[in-house]
Amino acid sequence: MEFLPVEEQMAIIGRGVEKIVPEEELAKKLEESRKTGTPLRIKYGIDPTGIDLHLGHTVPMRKMRQFQELGHQAVIIIGNYTAMVGDPSGRDETRARLTETAVEQNAKTYLEQVGKVIDLDKAEVHRNGDWFGKMSFSDILTLTSKVTIAQLLTRDDFSNRMKSESAIYLHECLYPLMQAWDSVEIKADIELGGTEQLFSFMLARELQRDEKLPLQIGVMSPILVGLDGVRRMGKSLGNYIGIAESPYDMMKMFMQIPDDAMKMFYELLTDLPLGEVDQILAGHPKDAKIALGKTVIEEYHTGEEADEAAARWEKEIGQGALPEDIPIKLLPPSELEDGKIMAVKLLNLLGLCNSSGEARRMIAQGATYLGEEKTRIETHDELIAVEDGLLVRVGKKKICRVDVTGN
């Protein structure tokens, strides 16, 4: 097996990485691997806790792919047991525990998605239940005797919870230990993850030392921010772009990120040379954002689809053209009087507003429009003459056509 010179490998690995600990050992490992022709074992663990992976997850995953391209061995851990605990990292409350079957289902869809980024044919995939499931209680005792409570409590997430008097459950304390033990089991040389994983990564080294194994190195990516550009991209915050989403949906979301966040997105989600990125960012922010969206969308869909999505965005949002797919909502003709209906009732019946109170508010705020030419509805008791195919919209996002014919 031929490997690139160490410096070249380091350059690729170093991109978009916040911390490598301990950094000096990485070069040594690479050196060693190159000399002996042995690929390094790169670990990345995912807990199948939900269904959708989002771009935040892809940051370490992309790093993994780069390692693969450099000729190293990808080792994916499906944390089916850790998922049952719930990672306390960066959380201020206990995660709901998942059942074994739910986890198993998630694991399947996860792998499909992971396969979009990582070359699964060349990767080892393990479930940590394979070893944790076999542990006896005394094995667990041995493992738990490696860490002190004080060590655990130094972690931010735990100490914050202590301060705010919220609960820390015993099983949560095992999480970092379990994650660390995975590294022992698979003899990891390098582990990928976000910066919040530092504690577990270091713990893994201690366990490996105990087992007389080579110590792993942590390669930690920065935390990708979400659509708000501030908080981390995460499912619970609802600010994420899922990798299974349609090209157009992705494009819309990309266009929503704050300008300032673009640089980070470029760095972490694309392979474009950073010099080129700077050039793009020096241009018009809107163009830069479209280019960003296209580049990323291409990875999960096709180039044509990415182009289409961009064109459609330009048309529908940029120029305010009508969307391609306007839902048609039935309005029972019996609701009409002389072909007319009260504005509030109309919005409510079409499901554009959840209650007539909301409809009233929307109208008062000037958020309701009729027809192609976007005539505003002025008052809540206005009588609207409804014709088949009438376009009704509320705000920017809700729109439909009325069907009064009953078919």
Place this chain on the structure above:
RNA sequence: GGGAGGGUUCCAGAGCGGCCAAAUGGGCCAGACUGUAAAUCUGGUGGCUUACGCCUUCGCAGGUUCGAAUCCUGCUCCUCCCA
């Protein structure tokens, strides 16, 4: 087992027995602005009603009172402290 403090509208978090559908902040929605955004500013954010108004909500169940989110009793759940 003992003690203390809590459970309020999406979240956090105020709340004097009447002026509480309930402060404030966040989130979210809308409007203005704009290159999409962000930021900013403005408004909105239980339900029903054309309107006056009405109805349901403050862990649960009762009670005191003309009147309770606010007082009392029981239950329940949560957190902390001592053992």
